[in-house]
Amino acid sequence: RKEVEQDPGPFNVPEGATVAFNCTYSNSASQSFFWYRQDCRKEPKLLMSVYSSGNEDGRFTAQLNRASQYISLLIRDSKLSDSATYLCVVNTPDSGYALNFGKGTSLLVTP
């Protein structure tokens, strides 16, 4: 079983819509959580860290549910420029500083 699992999508949504992605992780001892964004043929870039209390950055809200071992990302008022693949990322103690990446969820925002 892969450590980090995501729905690959694609999610096709109109501009202005709200879209949510979920991700589950297998190791209950995981400590650090992130969402990365990857544009086509580009490198992954850190979108935001995910904190236990939940956190918001503009139109983006990340939440963590440790009991159920899932992480979510909510995008409000989606823009065409939000079209990308969103990668759920988890660190586990036994992997040291290494991060485990999900395979990503593809989002396409249409006019």
Added chain:
Amino acid sequence: DAGVIQSPRHEVTEMGQEVTLRCKPISGHNSLFWYRQTMMRGLELLIYFNNNVPIDDSGMPEDRFSAKMPNASFSTLKIQPSEPRDSAVYFCASSQGGNYGYTFGSGTRLTVV
């Protein structure tokens, strides 16, 4: 800062040839990671270094792959001999460690024919 710098950006080589990928991490970052990305398997960790010392190389597919970090500002990933199944995008990333995320380089797109 110029970010993580990888070279070459693209590499096309024939099966059996040696391939060397290069990475310069962000100055002051003490952890360096090599990942491989394919459509089928996503991002896979190959090896990572902390303070220039290899910490975990369990992701290196086989003995044909080797990585070095002779100093804090340079690392190489070598494949010898290369095979078509090695075709992928290879990313280098660096980090300050702890709970900080990574900064990735632009990647090397490797095609082995």
